[in-house]
Amino acid sequence: SYVLTQPPSVSVAPGKTASITCGGNNIGSKNVHWYQQRPGQAPVVIIFYGSDRPSGIPERVSGSNSGNTATLTISSVEAGDEADYFCQVWDFDNDQPVFGGGTTLTVL
Amino acid sequence: QLQLHESGPGLVKPSETLSLTCTVSGDTVSSDDYYWGWIRQTPGKGLEWIGNIYSTGTTFYSPSLRGRATMFLDKSKNQFSLRLTSVTAADACLYFCARMSLAASWFDPWGRGTLVAVSS
Numbered sequence: 566s567y568v569l570t571q572p573p574s575v576s577v578a579p580g581k582t583a584s585i586t587c588g589g590n591n592i593g594s595k596n597v598h599w600y601q602q603r604p605g606q607a608p609v610v611i612i613f614y615g616s617d618r619p620s621g622i623p624e625r626v627s628g629s630n631s632g633n634t635a636t637l638t639i640s641s642v643e644a645g646d647e648a649d650y651f652c653q654v655w656d657f658d659n660d661q662p663v664f665g666g667g668t669t670l671t672v673l
Numbered sequence: 674q675l676q677l678h679e680s681g682p683g684l685v686k687p688s689e690t691l692s693l694t695c696t697v698s699g700d701t702v703s704s705d706d707y708y709w710g711w712i713r714q715t716p717g718k719g720l721e722w723i724g725n726i727y728s729t730g731t732t733f734y735s736p737s738l739r740g741r742a743t744m745f746l747d748k749s750k751n752q753f754s755l756r757l758t759s760v761t762a763a764d765a766c767l768y769f770c771a772r773m774s775l776a777a778s779w780f781d782p783w784g785r786g787t788l789v790a791v792s793s
Contacts, residue, residue, distance in 0.1 A: 566736075596778060598778070598779035600780075606785070607769060607782070607783035607784060607785050607786055608720070608769075608780075608783055609781075609782070609783070610779050610780070610781045613777065613779050614777075619781075651719065651720055653720075653778075653779060653780075654778075655778035659736070660733065661722055661733070661735060661736075662722045662773075662778060662780075663722070664712075664719055664720040664721070664722070665719065666719040667719045667720070
């Protein structure tokens, strides 16, 4: 089945930019979705179709996708951005959704 | 506002069947526009899709569960449920229910999750 690879952790200072990657074979040809999961809460979609934001998600959250890597970028990072972040695609070969292993974002 | 709420026993004995229910408010499981899904989360292993069910009762399951999962709808109660047979310690984790649009491939929203332990 299709595999998505994320770094286990990313650390960033407040006010800086965090980049979280999601690697997969030719992922640039797929629609990538990103979820934020704060401690003790359910995942919430924050980026869909690679770069679209649901209403209520700030513009400092953005996504890109090309080649074998999709990237979630959070600029002007705040303490409230500390969370786990997951990428997800639809694996059409096996007709199922696939999640990355998740990345814990730590704000220093 | 759409809300999903998982419920279940909390503790299941090894080799027995786990039964979970998701109660939907603010939408109907009879909607032709959505799938209703189950996803589970283990510490350190991330999120794992279990399966989806459509308003017609058509189901889709993860091959990794090797036929142990069954989902069904109760339209009268606006609920959908999951049964997982022959549970082992590996099935102990947090279980979420969620909605997926037919026109899209992401889950939104999710329930708060229900924790399942497996122990004799």
